[in-house]
Amino acid sequence: MKLEVLRFSSDSDSTLGALFDITDKRKFLCFTLEDEFREVKISEETRIPAGTYNITLRTEGGFNQKYNDKFGTDFNKGILWVRDVPGFEYILIHIGNTDDDTAGCLLVGDSQTQNITKNGFIGSSTDAYTRIYPPIADVLADGGEVTITYIDYA
Numbered sequence: 001m002k003l004e005v006l007r008f009s010s011d012s013d014s015t016l017g018a019l020f021d022i023t024d025k026r027k028f029l030c031f032t033l034e035d036e037f038r039e040v041k042i043s044e045e046t047r048i049p050a051g052t053y054n055i056t057l058r059t060e061g062g063f064n065q066k067y068n069d070k071f072g073t074d075f076n077k078g079i080l081w082v083r084d085v086p087g088f089e090y091i092l093i094h095i096g097n098t099d100d101d102t103a104g105c106l107l108v109g110d111s112q113t114q115n116i117t118k119n120g121f122i123g124s125s126t127d128a129y130t131r132i133y134p135p136i137a138d139v140l141a142d143g144g145e146v147t148i149t150y151i152d153y154a
Contacts, residue, residue, distance in 0.1 A: 053148055
């Protein structure tokens with residue numbers, strides 16, 4: 001499976017984008033929100049560099065336990081973990097609404113508010129996550145490969 005994040009708006013607090021499944025034909029999955037771009041990384045306040053990364057399932061740690069409690073172990077096979085990002089560790093794809101909910105991770109949502117005159121926001125995050133997670137996690141659980149490419153337009 002091949003995923004793609006198109007980053008289209010970046011301000012001093014957040015980066016807005018859109019997530020697509022590009023495995024066969026480009027299919028819109030949801031909106032995204034990340035921390036802002038910085039020339040010099042500030043821990044937990046900087047988006048990851050553009051590039052292509054592998055995704056695996058992280059089956060330990062606080063987020064995994066939190067999602068086991070929230071969704072149950074039948075749903076949660078592990079947190080989507082963006083791997084081998086230079087200078088970053090534990091970059092996850094998860095639920096959240098603003099840059100306060102991410103430490104470099106990719107947040108997903110079904111609605112989005114611009115970040116030009118106010119802080120960026122994504123809404124209906126749990127709805128988006130519970131829709132996009134199963135097909136991605138199923139590929140990984142079945143031993144398949146999932147990659148994600150981040151492309152900067154802003």
